[in-house]
Amino acid sequence: MESIDNRVEEQRQLIEKLQKRNVKLQRFYDEYKRVCRNEEERIKELNCLYQVAQCVVIENDTDAALDKIVRIVPHGWQYTKDSCARITFKDNQYLSSGFFESEAVQSENIFIETVIAGTIEVFYKPGLASEADNPFLIEERNLLKGIAHIISFYLEKQRDNENRKLIKQQLLHADRLATIGQLAAGVAHELNEPLGNILGLAQLALKLPEMPNQAQKDLGKIEDCVIYSREIIKKLMEFSRQSPLSKEKINLNEVIDNSITFLEARCIKEGIEIVRRYAENITVSADPNQIKQVITNLTVNAIQAMRNGGKLIISTRKNSKNAVLAVEDTGIGISGENISKTFIPFFTTKDVGEGTGLGLSVVYGIIRNHSGDIKVSSEPGKGTIFEVCLPLEGT
Ligand SMILES: Nc1ncnc2c1ncn2[C@@H]1O[C@H](COP(=O)(O)OP(=O)(O)OP(=O)(O)O)[C@@H](O)[C@H]1O
Ligand SMILES: [Mg+2]
Structure with missing residues (x-):
């Protein structure tokens, strides 16, 4: 009897062990x-x-x-x-x-x-x-x-x-x-x-x-x-x-105003509004006559691009090293095909007798001679913007 009980107990313990192992x-x-x-x-x-x-x-x-x-x-x-x-x-x-x-x-x-x-x-x-x-x-x-x-x-x-x-x-x-x-x-x-x-x-x-x-x-x-x-x-x-340069300290805003006064009457006649947006105190070391020439050539081009009137926006601003002068118009714009040719001498889309195609070449030469840079961006039918960078006085 005892031995049966022992065996049952053994069996029970074995089952318990097995169950534990199973859980593990x-x-x-x-x-x-x-x-x-x-x-x-x-x-x-x-x-x-x-x-x-x-x-x-x-x-x-x-x-x-x-x-x-x-x-x-x-x-x-x-x-x-x-x-x-x-x-x-x-x-x-x-x-x-x-x-x-x-x-x-x-x-x-x-x-x-x-x-x-x-x-x-x-x-x-x-x-x-x-x-x-x-x-x-x-x-x-x-x-x-x-x-x-x-x-x-x-x-x-x-x-x-x-x-x-x-x-x-x-x-x-x-x-x-x-x-x-x-x-x-x-x-x-x-x-x-x-x-x-x-x-x-x-x-x-x-x-x-x-x-x-x-x-x-x-x-x-x-x-x-x-x-x-x-x-x-x-x-x-x-x-x-x-061309030799005759540089002096110039106030860029003043030179712009001097250059465009004689174009104001023409703008009024042609229905063009001139908008000036100047930053204060912009001084560059440059040849004033040559810079005048740059502004005149750019503004005349802008006026010629706005046969039916529009807006001529002239602005100045400074960045870290440069004075930036921008001439923007709301005229006919320049096609993608022509934009890279604009600075090449004798490139013109104007009629014979109306343009020699040298205006922008002159601008380019003058700006490079002043160690500056010029960029153009345009959208046909909407307008064009020319941006001129000139080193600021003292940089
Ligand atoms: N603001 C502008 N809007 C549209 N096209 C422009 C503008 N500026 C320049 N162009 C284009 O670039 C061409 C070259 O300009 P550039 O000033 O060198 O010569 P031009 O104006 O044709 O002749 P010139 O300046 O010698 O009288 C122009 O014929 C025109 O096609
Ligand atoms: Mg021109």
């Missing part, structure tokens, strides 16, 4: 499943990050890159099928497929340098993991930060590339103009002397006694033509920076 095993198995799930999540996240990084390395076009990234993003989140993403950059939105908006959202800013340039958001379907305040895992929050960093880095790189391209284009343009300048200077120099001789001889001949009337008229015409040709040569010399 179950726990171990649950833990193992949880670790596996976590591993899976981490692999998904790493994979998502890797694909985003790969995308910014391969894709040169910003739109295409952001479009791809936004489609990759939901694959890194635990409820992939119930999530979607949106990237906002400038005025554009990039959406993952089946996009929806909900209150369960996580968002990160995208910076360029220190300025916010856009956002990236991930949405979960409403009601998903609703018991939690924030349905997103810490890892997912970090992942979104990481993706936002990669996008920031990419956008900065794209911006640098664009700047580099622009500088290269400007250098090429300046190089081209310098070559044309050298050619123009050579031609101008060669022609100046024979033209001087022609003028001198014509003027001498005009003084001869008993000159027939017709011959006198013809010699007068020769004189006029030579004077006109020498004007052109003077302009070419200015473009190729051959």
